Every structure is written in C-alpha cells, then in structure tokens.
Amino acid sequence: MIRTKEKLTVVKVGGKIVEDLQSLKQLLSDFSKIEGYKVLVHGGGPLATAVATQLGIESKMVNGRRVTDAEMLKVVTMVYGGLVNKQIVAGLQAIGVNALGLTGADLNYMCSVKRPVTDVDYGYVGDVKQVNDDFLADLIAKGVVPVLAPLTHDKLGNLLNTNADTIAGEAAKALSTHFDLTLIYCFEKKGVLTNENDDESIIHKLTPNLFEKYVTEGIIQGGMIPKLENSFQSLRAGVKEVIITRADLIHTVGGTKIIL
Amino acid sequence: MIRTKEKLTVVKVGGKIVEDLQSLKQLLSDFSKIEGYKVLVHGGGPLATAVATQLGIESKMVNGRRVTDAEMLKVVTMVYGGLVNKQIVAGLQAIGVNALGLTGADLNYMCSVKRPVTDVDYGYVGDVKQVNDDFLADLIAKGVVPVLAPLTHDKLGNLLNTNADTIAGEAAKALSTHFDLTLIYCFEKKGVLTNENDDESIIHKLTPNLFEKYVTEGIIQGGMIPKLENSFQSLRAGVKEVIITRADLIHTVGGTKIIL
Numbered sequence: 001m002i003r004t005k006e007k008l009t010v011v012k013v014g015g016k017i018v019e020d021l022q023s024l025k026q027l028l029s030d031f032s033k034i035e036g037y038k039v040l041v042h043g044g045g046p047l048a049t050a051v052a053t054q055l056g057i058e059s060k061m062v063n064g065r066r067v068t069d070a071e072m073l074k075v076v077t078m079v080y081g082g083l084v085n086k087q088i089v090a091g092l093q094a095i096g097v098n099a100l101g102l103t104g105a106d107l108n109y110m111c112s113v114k115r116p117v118t119d120v121d122y123g124y125v126g127d128v129k130q131v132n133d134d135f136l137a138d139l140i141a142k143g144v145v146p147v148l149a150p151l152t153h154d155k156l157g158n159l160l161n162t163n164a165d166t167i168a169g170e171a172a173k174a175l176s177t178h179f180d181l182t183l184i185y186c187f188e189k190k191g192v193l194t195n196e197n198d199d200e201s202i203i204h205k206l207t208p209n210l211f212e213k214y215v216t217e218g219i220i221q222g223g224m225i226p227k228l229e230n231s232f233q234s235l236r237a238g239v240k241e242v243i244i245t246r247a248d249l250i251h252t253v254g255g256t257k258i259i260l
Numbered sequence: 261m262i263r264t265k266e267k268l269t270v271v272k273v274g275g276k277i278v279e280d281l282q283s284l285k286q287l288l289s290d291f292s293k294i295e296g297y298k299v300l301v302h303g304g305g306p307l308a309t310a311v312a313t314q315l316g317i318e319s320k321m322v323n324g325r326r327v328t329d330a331e332m333l334k335v336v337t338m339v340y341g342g343l344v345n346k347q348i349v350a351g352l353q354a355i356g357v358n359a360l361g362l363t364g365a366d367l368n369y370m371c372s373v374k375r376p377v378t379d380v381d382y383g384y385v386g387d388v389k390q391v392n393d394d395f396l397a398d399l400i401a402k403g404v405v406p407v408l409a410p411l412t413h414d415k416l417g418n419l420l421n422t423n424a425d426t427i428a429g430e431a432a433k434a435l436s437t438h439f440d441l442t443l444i445y446c447f448e449k450k451g452v453l454t455n456e457n458d459d460e461s462i463i464h465k466l467t468p469n470l471f472e473k474y475v476t477e478g479i480i481q482g483g484m485i486p487k488l489e490n491s492f493q494s495l496r497a498g499v500k501e502v503i504i505t506r507a508d509l510i511h512t513v514g515g516t517k518i519i520l
Contacts, residue, residue, distance in 0.1 A: 051315075077342050077347070078342040083341075086342075087419070091417050093413060093417075094416050101341075102360075103349070105359070135402075144367065153349075157285075157350050157354035
C-alpha cells in the first residue's frame with residue numbers, strides 16, 4: 001500500500017531580507033500563508049558583516065564565501081543562531097506559527113566536517129555529512145515550523161558556519177523521505193530569466209534537457225549554474241520540485257519550477 | 261491508580277561559569293552525570309556586558325538587574341540565544357547529550373509581559389505570564405535535554421530579557437506536573453552557610469520554619485532571602501526539592517536541600 005505523503009515546503013531566504021525588520025515582517029506574513037507543513041531556512045550574511053565591523057572584526061570573503069576564524073565564528077553564532085533566528089521565531093509566533101529555531105547542533109539534526117584546507121583555509125566552515133531528521137519530521141507532523149540557522153556542528157563540540165542554500169538542500173532531501181517536498185529558493189528576480197534585462201522573461205518550467213540547452217546557448221550562466229545543478233541533485237535525491245522565485249511571491253504559484 | 265512520575269532535574273547555572281570555556285566544559289561534564297531527565301538553564305550576564313562594551317554599548321544596571329533598551333536587547337538576544345546557548349548545545353552533543361537550545365519564543369514555551377514602568381524603566385524585560393510545557397515535556401520524555409536561554413517573548417513579536425533564576429523556577433513549576441522534579445541552583449558556595457566565612461558551615465536541610473528562624477537571627481540575609489523565598493514558592497507549586505549548591509557538585513549529593 002502506498003501511503004500518500006503530506007505536503008512540506010522548505011523555504012530558503014537570504015540575509016538581505018532578514019536584516020530589515022519591515023521586509024522580514026512581510027516575508028513572515030507571506031511565509032505563513034503557504035499551505036501545509038513548512039520549514040524556513042535563513043541566511044544572515046549582511047548582518048554578520050555589520051556586527052563584525054561594529055566589533056572591529058574584518059570580514060574576509062573568498063569566492064563569495066566567508067572565511068570564518070574563531071572570532072568570526074562567535075559573530076555568526078551570535079547573529080545567525082541568536083539575533084536573526086530568534087527574531088524570526090518571535091515574529092512567527094506573533095502571527096500564530098509555532099516556530100522552533102534550530103542550529104544543526106540542536107537535536108543533533110545536522111552534522112558536518114570542518115572543510116579541509118586546500119588552497120584556501122575557510123576556517124570554521126562545515127561540509128554537511130549527516131542529517132538526523134527523525135525528531136524534525138516528528139515535530140513538523142505535530143505542526144511545529146522549524147526555523148533553521150546556517151550553522152551545523154561536528155559532534156566534537158564545535159559549531160561550523162554552513163551555507164544556507166546547502167542547509168536548505170540537505171534538510172529538504174532528508175525530509176523528502178517523510179513528506180511530499182517542495183523546496184523554494186528566494187531570489188531577487190521573479191525566477192530564472194531568459195533575458196536578464198527583462199524581469200518578465202521567466203522560464204516557468206526547467207527540466208535537465210532545457211537546462212543543458214540554455215547553458216549551451218549562454219542563456220543560463222554564472223552563479224545560476226551551480227544553483228540549478230544543486231536543484232537537480234535535490235530532485236534526484238527525492239525532492240519533488242524546486243522553485244526559484246522572488247521572496248514576495250513564495251505564497252503564490254509562480255517563479256521557475258525545476259523538475260526532472 | 262497513581263502513576264509514578266519519572267525524575268527530572270532542572271539545573272540553573274549563572275553567567276560566570278558559562279563565559280569561560282574550561283569551566284563550561286567541566287560543568288557540562290558534571291551535568292551529563294546527573295541521572296534521569298535533565299534541563300539546563302543558563303545565564304550569560306558577564307558575557308553580554310563584555311560584548312556590549314566591545315560594541316560601544318553601555319550596560320546599565322538598577323538593583324542588580326540589567327536595563328534592556330532596544331540595542332541591549334539585540335546584544336542579549338545574540339549572546340544568550342546565540343553564543344552561550346549554542347556553545348552549550350554543541351558541547352553537550354559532543355558528550356552524547358541530545359540537547360535542544362530554546363528561548364521562550366521557541367515552541368511558544370514561555371510567554372511574558374513587558375515589565376510595567378514604575379520608578380524604574382527596565383525596558384525590554386519580561387515578567388513570566390504563561391508556560392506551555394506540553395511540547396517540552398514530550399521532548400524530555402523522549403530523551404531530549406532542553407537548554408533554556410534567559411529570554412522570553414510577548415507573543416507580539418518581541419523577545420524580552422528575563423532573569424535566568426525566574427526561567428528555571430517557572431519551567432520547574434510547570435514541568436512538575438509531569439515529572440518528579442528537583443531544581444538545582446548553582447551558587448559560588450557549597451550551599452547556604454550559617455557562617456559566610458566558613459565554607460563548610462552548610463545548612464544541609466532548610467524548611468520554612470528553619471528559614472524564618474535563620475532570617476530572624478540574621479544568619480540568612482541579603483540576596484539569599486528572595487532566592488529562598490522563591491524556592492519555597494516553587495515547592496508549594498509542586499517542585500519536590502530545591503537544592504542550592506556549587507556548580508562542581510551538581511552531580512553529587514550535597515549542598516542545601518530546601519523542602520517543605
């Protein structure tokens with residue numbers, strides 16, 4: 001007998017939206033309108049940079065990723081695990097969403113290993129190794145809405161800074177064994193565009209074949225390529241659909257739907 | 261039929277122990293040795309003061325309590341909800357304790373109201389109004405160890421700075437309906453002393469009658485009086501015993517046992 005899985009939507013929002021209280025409030029309102037079970041994954045990079053600067057700590061980026069030394073790890077633990085995460089949780093509770101803020105250390109839900117030093121030493125940055133989703137799936141089924149901060153742990157007592165897109169993808173893959181899973185990545189545009197100067201030139205459906213065609217033609221390029229490759233990988237691992245859309249459209253049908 | 265309740269120990273530790281990584285590690289090791297179900301409640305005041313100073317924010321105390329304006333609320337949200345709480349959670353996970361860090365906003369487990377302004381305006385400080393312990397009790401019974409930060413929320417979207425002793429007392433009272441509850445307050449001395457210059461002059465058992473006698477005789481005085489009054493109040497609300505002891509002795513039989 002095949003049991004019908006219930007719908008779960010994992011939404012990832014970047015750090016720009018969450019640092020402004022007004023845009024955050026709008027986001028939480030839109031997020032609360034998504035039907036069915038929900039998980040919110042947030043970034044917090046711009047705010048971490050601002051707090052680090054105020055503390056006299058320099059932010060160092062390599063290939064768009066933050067180098068996280070011991071001092072910067074304290075900053076991101078404070079900003080991602082504390083300030084951003086708890087403001088979101090309190091904001092959701094205020095509109096009747098029973099949120100629970102988590103880092104990967106909480107309930108041991110996401111373990112990682114410190115990224116090996118090659119030509120770059122990223123410091124306390126984690127590559128995800130294992131997701132323990134049993135507690136999470138159980139809580140979600142009881143109506144709890146997890147709010148995931150971009151921090152994991154190594155089970156040796158260290159927190160590790162972890163890319164929020166990765167957290168969203170790994171959580172979605174693991175939870176897809178329990179739920180009929182939609183993964184939404186918020187983006188500054190309404191979707192993946194065929195013409196970056198035309199905001200309405202949205203690719204509504206993207207399959208692996210179409211993706212290859214657009215890459216060959218140079219229509220899809222740059223940072224969007226790894227993002228979409230990761231999306232296809234999530235789909236192959238059990239996620240039902242990945243949607244790339246603008247934050248204010250997460251509760252509507254729209255954006256680019258990525259399917260196999 | 262009377263069902264035997266299982267034992268739960270709620271331990272409250274102050275901010276001095278948690279700010280030093282070495283003393284924190286020892287504390288977590290001692291805490292993990294307590295048999296049965298466990299909850300850890302932590303402070304973080306000295307670290308909040310240090311971070312505030314580094315950020316150029318002045319800490320203002322009135323009657324030993326922190327005045328929490330909007331900027332200070334951000335600091336305590338970062339330090340209590342993020343840095344301290346998540347370091348404890350990661351540290352406990354490293355020694356096999358399945359910790360879950362929580363503020364009162366998470367799972368809506370502790371609601372408060374912003375303290376009314378009288379002669380002092382404490383700012384974003386919460387007086388506890390309601391404890392929703394169903395999720396918490398359920399998680400504890402499944403082996404999860406909640407780690408409670410001294411922050412509550414008002415259900416209107418605001419986090420509120422809340423005394424860690426109060427959090428411990430309120431959580432203990434609520435959880436005593438589900439568990440056979442011991443509440444341990446860590447203290448710099450081995451217990452309540454009859455002679456403050458003699459660290460071994462511990463009062464091993466303290467009842468309301470003895471307490472009144474010692475207060476009348478001037479043996480118990482100062483800040484210890486409200487602490488003990490709160491302890492008796494917890495006992496009257498269902499907590500089985502309150503113990504005041506030194507942090508390194510929490511896993512042993514010792515300290516001052518407060519009973520009705």
